[in-house]
Amino acid sequence: NAGVTQTPKFQVLKTGQSMTLQCAQDMNHEYMSWYRQDPGMGLRLIHYSVGAGITDQGEVPNGYNVSRSTTEDFPLRLLSAAPSQTSVYFCASSYDYSNEKLFFGSGTQLSVL
Amino acid sequence: GQQLNQSPQSMFIQEGEDVSMNCTSSSIFNTWLWYKQDPGEGPVLLIALYKAGELTSNGRLTAQFGITRKDSFLNISASIPSDVGIYFCAGTSGSRLTFGEGTQLTVNP
Numbered sequence: 001n002a003g004v005t006q007t008p009k010f011q012v013l014k015t016g017q018s019m020t021l022q023c024a025q026d027m028n029h030e031y032m033s034w035y036r037q038d039p040g041m042g043l044r045l046i047h048y049s050v051g052a053g054i055t056d057q058g059e060v061p062n063g064y065n066v067s068r069s070t071t072e073d074f075p076l077r078l079l080s081a082a083p084s085q086t087s088v089y090f091c092a093s094s095y096d097y098s099n100e101k102l103f104f105g106s107g108t109q110l111s112v113l
Numbered sequence: 114g115q116q117l118n119q120s121p122q123s124m125f126i127q128e129g130e131d132v133s134m135n136c137t138s139s140s141i142f143n144t145w146l147w148y149k150q151d152p153g154e155g156p157v158l159l160i161a162l163y164k165a166g167e168l169t170s171n172g173r174l175t176a177q178f179g180i181t182r183k184d185s186f187l188n189i190s191a192s193i194p195s196d197v198g199i200y201f202c203a204g205t206s207g208s209r210l211t212f213g214e215g216t217q218l219t220v221n222p
């Protein structure tokens with residue numbers, strides 16, 4: 001049982017480039033979410049999904065897109081990377097939206113030059 | 114928006130010492146959670162608290178849900194080197210989950 005799998009582990013982009021961070025979970029969780037972690041700011045919610053076909057914005061959604069075509073996958077797209085998006089990104093899932101017991105992936109360290 | 118103030122921001126302790134950290138908020142929370150993040154990994158849930166005044170233990174860890182519902186603390190007894198990492202508090206209010214800024218713990222052997 002792999003849990004929540006994120007790829008890649010590390011990524012370096014140039015300003016203006018686009019990319020997709022992948023997230024997959026094999027626990028049949030309905031709820032999935034993306035967070036970014038910056039020093040001294042804790043974890044901030046970017047986007048979330050309460051089920052396949054349903055997505056919504058979190059606290060810091062600008063510059064990011066998501067989609068949820070299947071229960072298992074929840075990719076995060078950076079449309080035009082900016083240095084302000086340099087961060088560590090975590091995907092997380094839970095059984096349902098009311099279940100605060102999140103399972104996190106191991107993170108993607110992204111640097112935008 | 115809701116904010117959680119977590120303190121201290123960092124701690125440097127000797128192996129064997131006890132550790133205490135806390136989170137406070139101006140808002141009421143329905144649930145308090147404590148997560149630990151090992152270096153290079155994602156956070157892992159340590160303890161979940163659901164009722165005001167609740168005191169819950171998980172091995173050497175003890176956490177309490179404040180009676181005002183606006184605070185929570187986490188204690189670690191007899192620290193060991195593998196306790197090193199970042200500890201996050203988190204609270205839920207309605208459907209919203211808010212994380213504290215984290216406490217970086219360093220344990221010197």
